[in-house]
Amino acid sequence: MVDKRINVGLIGAGYIAGWHAGALKLTPGARLSAVCDLSASAAEALAVAHGAQAFSALDDMIASGTIEAVHILTPPNSHAVLARKCLAAGLHVLVEKPVALSGDETAGIANAARAADRHFAAGHNFLGLPSYQRLKQQMARGDLGRISSAEITWALPLSPLRSGPYGLWLLRESRNLLLELGPHLFAFAHDLFGPVTVTGLYLGKPVALPGAGTRPQSWRITAEAGGVDIAFNMQLVETIDDRSVTLRGSSGLARLDYAADVLSVSHENTADLVLNPFLRQMGGAWGHLRDGIGNAVRQIGSLNRKSPYALGFAGTFEAFYGAIRDGKPLDTRFDGAAAEGVMRAIDAAIALMPDQGRETWTPPKPRRRPNPTALVIGGTGFLGRDLTRRLVARGQDVRVLSRGAHGPFDDLPESVDTCAVSLRDEEGLRHAMQGIEVVYNLARALGTTWEDCLENDVAVSDRIARAAQAAGVKRFVYTGTIASYDMSNPQTVITESTPFAQDMTDRNLYARSKAECERRLWQMARDHGLPLTIARPGIVVGQGGPLQHWGIGRWHGAGAVRLWGTGDNPLPFVLIGDVSDGLIRMGESGAAPGQSFNLVGDVPLTARSYFNAIHMRLGAGIRVSSGNLTAMWAADAVKSVLKTHALRRSGVIRASLRDWQSRAHYAQFDNTKPKALLGWTPVSNREEFLQEAVDRAGLLGF
Numbered sequence: 057m058v059d060k061r062i063n064v065g066l067i068g069a070g071y072i073a074g075w076h077a078g079a080l081k082l083t084p085g086a087r088l089s090a091v092c093d094l095s096a097s098a099a100e101a102l103a104v105a106h107g108a109q110a111f112s113a114l115d116d117m118i119a120s121g122t123i124e125a126v127h128i129l130t131p132p133n134s135h136a137v138l139a140r141k142c143l144a145a146g147l148h149v150l151v152e153k154p155v156a157l158s159g160d161e162t163a164g165i166a167n168a169a170r171a172a173d174r175h176f177a178a179g180h181n182f183l184g185l186p187s188y189q190r191l192k193q194q195m196a197r198g199d200l201g202r203i204s205s206a207e208i209t210w211a212l213p214l215s216p217l218r219s220g221p222y223g224l225w226l227l228r229e230s231r232n233l234l235l236e237l238g239p240h241l242f243a244f245a246h247d248l249f250g251p252v253t254v255t256g257l258y259l260g261k262p263v264a265l266p267g268a269g270t271r272p273q274s275w276r277i278t279a280e281a282g283g284v285d286i287a288f289n290m291q292l293v294e295t296i297d298d299r300s301v302t303l304r305g306s307s308g309l310a311r312l313d314y315a316a317d318v319l320s321v322s323h324e325n326t327a328d329l330v331l332n333p334f335l336r337q338m339g340g341a342w343g344h345l346r347d348g349i350g351n352a353v354r355q356i357g358s359l360n361r362k363s364p365y366a367l368g369f370a371g372t373f374e375a376f377y378g379a380i381r382d383g384k385p386l387d388t389r390f391d392g393a394a395a396e397g398v399m400r401a402i403d404a405a406i407a408l409m410p411d412q413g414r415e416t417w418t419p420p421k422p423r424r425r426p427n428p429t430a431l432v433i434g435g436t437g438f439l440g441r442d443l444t445r446r447l448v449a450r451g452q453d454v455r456v457l458s459r460g461a462h463g464p465f466d467d468l469p470e471s472v473d474t475c476a477v478s479l480r481d482e483e484g485l486r487h488a489m490q491g492i493e494v495v496y497n498l499a500r501a502l503g504t505t506w507e508d509c510l511e512n513d514v515a516v517s518d519r520i521a522r523a524a525q526a527a528g529v530k531r532f533v534y535t536g537t538i539a540s541y542d543m544s545n546p547q548t549v550i551t552e553s554t555p556f557a558q559d560m561t562d563r564n565l566y567a568r569s570k571a572e573c574e575r576r577l578w579q580m581a582r583d584h585g586l587p588l589t590i591a592r593p594g595i596v597v598g599q600g601g602p603l604q605h606w607g608i609g610r611w612h613g614a615g616a617v618r619l620w621g622t623g624d625n626p627l628p629f630v631l632i633g634d635v636s637d638g639l640i641r642m643g644e645s646g647a648a649p650g651q652s653f654n655l656v657g658d659v660p661l662t663a664r665s666y667f668n669a670i671h672m673r674l675g676a677g678i679r680v681s682s683g684n685l686t687a688m689w690a691a692d693a694v695k696s697v698l699k700t701h702a703l704r705r706s707g708v709i710r711a712s713l714r715d716w717q718s719r720a721h722y723a724q725f726d727n728t729k730p731k732a733l734l735g736w737t738p739v740s741n742r743e744e745f746l747q748e749a750v751d752r753a754g755l756l757g758f
Contacts, residue, residue, distance in 0.1 A: 184371025231413025269417030
């Protein structure tokens with residue numbers, strides 16, 4: 057039998073590529089055949105997981121003749137060029153949103169598609185949801201009557217605005233926030249009502265980015281389309297998740313929760329005044345119940361492969377590949393005309409922004425070049441930013457390794473040298489360490505398999521350490537984690553002499569990977585004289601840190617958290633400033649080489665007292681509930697079995713009760729050693745601690 061499936065290539069192997077690969081498995085007539093990424097290892101990892109070929113050059117993937125269509129999943133500023141190139145090569149093209157940076161660029165892609173007689177689709181994935189299709193059917197039947205107004209909302213915390221990483225394309229200019237998130241909202245409006253005319257814009261709740269000006273976190277855009285008044289709302293602060301489309305008609309009101317794939321519709325009824333309100337509310341409740349049960353059944357039956365987010369992609373891909381296979385025009389939800397209409401409307405909104413959303417903050421002109429003696433790897437992260445600025449405040453010049461030229465230190469051009477070097481380039485790392493006396497390795501990678509961790513965390517740690525030795529670095533400070541300890545026993549007091557478990561295979565990947573990094577670094581210190589010092593910070597809090605800290609519990613949006621355990625035991629909190637001070641002392645003290653230090657603070661807050669402080673001091677009453685760790689472990693065990701035997705996945709982590717109990721940080725820590733050897737003095741006054749951890753931390757973003 058001839059295989060008539062369309063062979064697909066993914067260009068870009070980042071986070072979103074995993075969703076595309078998973079949705080392609082659910083798409084009739086399509087097969088993932090190739091993955092291309094500038095990082096050969098990233099392309100290989102995704103390709104192997106899906107039985108595809110890996111490429112590190114687009115020309116090679118095109119020349120291979122193995123694909124008929126591509127999904128472009130790279131940063132938005134590269135979309136237009138890549139799309140036109142692939143269309144010219146005779147490939148059908150689906151482009152992640154935003155499909156381009158302007159309406160003109162989008163029109164250029166659409167023209168290239170027509171010239172090549174190929175399909176071009178916009179990745180407006182939420183339009184592929186089953187609930188959205190039901191909403192359109194109700195409108196078409198006239199169930200809502202004549203629509204007068206619509207509110208389309210994206211209210212979801214965007215944590216990089218407050219805690220980084222700040223080098224993301226998304227954060228480089230204010231306009232990029234609308235370019236990245238706006239297509240979700242404008243695609244609904246364009247598809248429902250036609251071309252959108254923007255009439256007004258309000259920006260609020262600005263947040264200052266380190267060394268890079270401010271960005272708005274509140275967006276309100278008014279518009280009109282097809283006689284319907286539209287309000288677009290974007291809220292990026294710590295808010296309850298509300299991603300919805302609300303339509304008000306003469307006969308009914310519809311609310312689509314597109315993040316949950318739930319549609320609820322309410323109508324007036326002819327019952328008497330007593331029953332009328334009851335029946336109206338019951339109608340809406342029935343819609344929630346029906347969709348909620350349907351979603352639960354789908355997710356359980358598919359082990360989350362048919363979550364609402366996945367279903368949106370699957371619906372989009374089905375329309376795209378169905379049109380290719382049948383030789384028919386593409387569904388108007390996703391075609392070039394819709395893509396151009398969406399981007400023209402976003403152009404109009406950007407035109408109303410001050411300076412059209414371009415960054416107006418001008419960094420100071422340096423009078424001298426930095427002469428760094430310290431290198432911070434992971435310097436654009438939460439801890440790295442604070443450490444770098446504290447080193448500069450002490451009069452020291454710093455080199456920061458970054459994935460790109462953009463970083464959070466543009467205001468310190470005389471003191472900070474930002475250097476773009478891949479952590480896979482050992483020679484580049486060695487060159488970056490020339491003249492450096494102290495290397496602070498704060499880098500970490502969160503893998504989804506142990507193989508990922510070995511390649512992207514452990515091997516990277518080894519490579520950095522070898523480069524440091526080759527460069528003659530005098531001190532190498534590595535940040536491990538207290539998570540590698542067994543903290544399941546409340547009677548245990550952990551010191552630096554407490555060993556990690558011999559068998560770490562039943563621990564979570566982060567704890568296990570960090571422990572393996574330490575093991576190998578100590579071996580290098582013994583065998584080759586690596587001047588090693590290891591820091592293991594506790595639960596780090598303070599300015600620039602996240603509200604939704606997973607060291608405390610499992611978060612369900614910004615407003616609810618299920619604690620690891622009851623939340624009544626003291627947790628190993630530590631302020632970010634105290635951690636940076638400890639790291640600096642490790643880089644300077646003659647007593648530090650060959651030692652490890654657990655950086656745990658002196659204020660023994662419980663999880664519940666921490667959240668009570670947030671409530672009392674910020675007015676944010678977060679819903680806090682206890683977590684039954686035994687039940688969590690049992691659920692984890694069931695999922696492990698299903699992943700191993702139902703989905704046939706290899707390398708699934710063996711569930712462990714001690715690992716779940718360790719998340720609750722039951723054991724206590726003795727921080728005597730860093731105090732005695734380094735002279736470390738963490739904040740011990742409770743009020744002072746709370747001022748830094750809560751009042752000045754910017755947890756809510758406003």
